[in-house]
Amino acid sequence: MxxxxxxxxxxxxxxxxxxxxxxxxxxxxxxxxxxxxxxxxxxxxxxxxxxxxxxxxxxxxxxxxxxxxxxxxxxxxxxxxxxxxxxxxxxxxxxxxxxxxxxxxxxxxxxxxxxxxxxxxxxxxxxxxxxxxxxxxxxxxxxxxxxxxxxxxxxxxxxxxxSILNEDKEYSMYFLKRTFDITVSLSILLLVSPLLFLTALIIKLESKGPIFYISKRAGTNYKIFDFYKFRSMQVDADSQLEKLKETANQYQDGNQFVKIKNDPRVTRIGNFIRNTSIDELPQLINVLKGDMSIVGNRPLPLYEAQLLTTDEHAERFLGPAGITGLWQTLKRGKGDMSAEERIMLDRIYVRKNSLLFDFKLMLKTIPALIQAEKV
Structure with a gap:
């Protein structure tokens, strides 16, 4: 000794x-x-x-x-x-x-x-x-x-x-959640209809192209559906993506996800509606259709979803696709967000999956709506 x-x-x-x-x-x-x-x-x-x-x-x-x-x-x-x-x-x-x-x-x-x-x-x-x-x-x-x-x-x-340490839970869209989704999405669409009309008019006047950006997304159980947003970028934005992924992607650790910081493809009105989350409002139509829920894991573009097929990554698709969720409330606009952290947050949401937890996340979403960063 x-x-x-x-x-x-x-x-x-x-x-x-x-x-x-x-x-x-x-x-x-x-x-x-x-x-x-x-x-x-x-x-x-x-x-x-x-x-x-x-x-x-x-x-x-x-x-x-x-x-x-x-x-x-x-x-x-x-x-x-x-x-x-x-x-x-x-x-x-x-x-x-x-x-x-x-x-x-x-x-x-x-x-x-x-x-x-x-x-x-x-x-x-x-x-x-x-x-x-x-x-x-x-x-x-x-x-x-x-x-x-x-x-x-x-x-x-x-x-x-x-915690992610807790036991797995299988997801199923239960009656109360679906009822809540229909009630909330329909009420918000009726309430903000003047804003939707004004936004659509300004987008049409500012630049040529469609009012809505429609893309294929993978949601619950990898179900593919048409995802609606107000168009906030130039019409040829998708063709510029590959080059930007190499130089300006916020996620650099494995590159499963893509988010461009200070995206040069964004229009002037696009910058405003993205920072105020107005561009997300058309997703309420997806909620009414049953493609998504108000709260859940973000549906992913197909080029991202096809990279997440291992058992660990695939778990995130066992929950509902949603407009807002756990990672948005904790990480949105944070430059140090990693793809690994985002996947873990998605997995935790799948395991929690309760209406009470959804209410908790909705309350935490409010201060996250106005972003500090242009991402």
Whole structure:
């Protein structure tokens, strides 16, 4: 036993925390990650040239004490808590959740790692309120977007019940949701009919071409349908897309999705109706037809949908296609949005799938309607 281990063995839990943390100098510009489990230390030791400060909690008791006394030693919250599966059975789930709720750790993601898939381990991970359970190797660089994703999800007010860790649910369009969709879409169309007429007139006067942009989209169960929007771009916009995908696509991580920042194809009136979401109003016709729902996962252009056919990606198509959804409320207009985060948000929506959750998302959609960025 070395000198440090010998000293720590003679300290009580609170003193161990004080001793442990006092030997770690906080660097204000470095994010902090707490981990527990020696196998994890080997995986995340190379943390992108020291961009992250790692704190080894050393034991389940010390982890809980570290959470309780965190604000005494640090001025900022950690980015995440990473746990190896072999420590789960030793953790007091009730005590861990209690102290997380009563501290600044409420929005800190908790992620469990295992060498292989194990349902018992998954159940333990769920019991301690974990946000994710990994049962295959993952590079630290790939882990960071997941951590940011769950951190943003929790900060937006979504609970562990919204986590992707929860069991799969099959989607079916139930009566109440369909009734709600018809009532809301018809009411809004009647209410904004003068605005629809005025928008159509200005589009026709400003540039040659059709009033509506109609494209083929893939919705629930990959069903293909005609998707309606007010035309906000030049008539030859589609022919310019391939070149713009290479130079201006906001999604650069695998390129499953395409969203052009400061799109040069957008007309003057198009810029206004996109930033105010007026261009989306004709999709209420799709809702009335039954192609879409008010709330759901965005129907994708066929060139995007054909890239998302693996089991993990295909899950997003098990839910309803919608005008607004989970990723719009959390990520719309954010330059750091990744395709991976968007897919995870879509999968979470499929698993939640309830009218109450739809109401919650509709309320969160209102402040997201006016975008800060031209995307």
């Amino acid at each position: 070395n000198e440090t281990a010998s000293l720590e063995s003679n300290l009580d839990n609170k003193s161990k925390v004080e001793y442990h943390v006092s030997n770690i100098q906080e660097t204000l510009d470095q994010p902090i990650i707490i981990f527990l489990g020696e196998s994890l230390f080997k995986q995340i030791l190379d943390t992108e040239n020291g961009k992250y400060e790692l704190i080894n909690a050393q034991s389940p008791e010390l982890l809980i004490n570290l959470i309780v006394n965190w604000n005494t030693y640090y001025s900022k919250k950690p980015e995440a808590i990473l746990l190896s599966d072999n420590v789960l059975s030793k953790l007091n789930a009730e005590k861990l959740e209690k102290h997380k709720k009563n501290s600044s750790f409420k929005t800190v993601p908790l992620i469990v790692f295992s060498d292989r898939k194990n349902e018992q381990t998954k159940d333990l991970a769920r019991s301690i309120g974990a946000d994710e359970y990994f049962h295959k190797p993952i590079k630290f660089k790939s882990l960071i977007p997941r951590i940011k994703f769950y951190k943003r999800l929790k900060e937006a007010g979504f609970s562990k019940e919204d």
